[in-house]
């Protein structure tokens with residue numbers, strides 16, 4: 066059979082179709098942009114929401130290593146100089162940024178008004194190594210960072226007086242007895258802070274209380290002329306126990322704060338800060354879940370009354386409140402707290418871990434707590450003083466600064482310390498009712514663990530918490 070490729074032209078055509086392409090590629094020198102355009106765009110687009118964790122700190126020196134080709138060319142000494150560029154942050158120090166922050170903005174991790182919530186995935190951890198480990202940046206460079214940022218927040222913001230409003234209230238049965246949960250809005254942040262009010266006398270339609278009911282004035286107020294009785298009841302402005310047969314809306318004037326007779330002990334109050342890990346996950350890195358539970362338990366205990374006459378009652382139902390503030394991680398937010406835990410696993414304590422992340426040891430504030438207590442008629446000039454359940458001296462000082470009357474500080478001894486100390490003294494600890502062993506959450510019992518010991522010890526030794534370490538049973542050597 067005759068070949069179809071017997072002519073030169075056929076062979077040339079075949080070569081054209083199947084042979085190596087021509088013209089042959091000329092290797093062009095690599096275009097190595099001085100700065101990554103994507104990084105540039107990110108920085109240019111950055112607004113007030115950009116944090117130290119974003120690109121700005123990691124911008125210099127260049128993120129791209131100089132290629133061998135570039136080095137060989139030797140054509141551009143200036144490019145080589147990029148290697149020597151020092152670390153320059155475009156952010157003011159954190160304390161300046163916090164001062165200039167609008168009060169309505171939350172913590173930096175909240176990314177307020179961020180057009181893209183997923184931006185938070187770019188919220189990379191700051192380079193710990195730079196500051197605290199094998200630093201490649203000399204400390205002097207770090208002190209250059211105080212370049213003020215020109216943002217809309219540079220204008221000092223005048224903070225309006227704090228205002229809170231109880232938006233809703235409902236009955237919550239707890240292992241320790243009934244409570245009323247109050248949800249508050251405020252003009253300082255966008256968070257829903259809470260108050261757990263324990264006042265079972267109020268819960269009963271019949272019980273005659275010796276002390277004024279603990280009620281929210283903003284909840285009991287009339288919100289609008291159009292408001293119906295049912296509107297009020299649904300938002301929690303009712304008296305007694307709500308049921309299908311009992312529906313009595315409260316009246317605004319009925320519960321102004323009043324003082325009590327000296328024979329009635331002041332109510333117990335705790336200001337508690339949110340701890341997702343301790344209260345929801347049951348983390349044994351801290352005692353927060355236990356403290357919340359213990360506070361509700363202690364407040365719910367019947368109050369023993371001084372026996373003024375044989376006819377006077379020996380006790381009255383426990384009463385008080387836990388103000389639950391959404392200041393996770395002592396105010397640094399859950400994201401930073403999770404990072405702090407990893408630093409703690411590397412051997413740092415809770416205070417140092419916060420500092421390494423650029424936070425203060427404690428970033429909480431208590432104005433909102435004071436406003437909520439005032440709304441509940443607790444601790445204010447005209448109302449009752451409060452007994453504050455805490456080991457933290459800062460809380461007492463902060464509330465007093467807000468004009469609240471703290472008549473006594475009641476310590477919170479960790480359950481594990483109590484049971485250890487009881488065991489040492491050969492005393493059988495009161496089991497405080499049936500509880501599930503091994504959890505730190507609501508209804509839990511004393512738990513022990515190395516992390517918890519370390520945390521409690523740091524609270525005493527580094528944060529000034531007022532607890533005698535010998536109770537830990539380790540002479541502080543845990």
Ligand SMILES: Nc1nc2c(ncn2[C@@H]2O[C@H](COP(=O)(O)OP(=O)(O)OP(=O)(O)O)[C@@H](O)[C@H]2O)c(=O)[nH]1
Nearest residue numbers: 338339340351392393394395402405415455456457
């Ligand atoms: N940053 C950080 N926060 C933590 C850590 N462990 C617990 N927290 C937070 O600490 C807050 C509770 O504060 P504590 O210092 O335990 O106690 P306190 O409220 O100051 O003092 P007390 O009234 O005596 O309980 C909660 O917001 C927890 O989320 C931690 O390791 N790091």
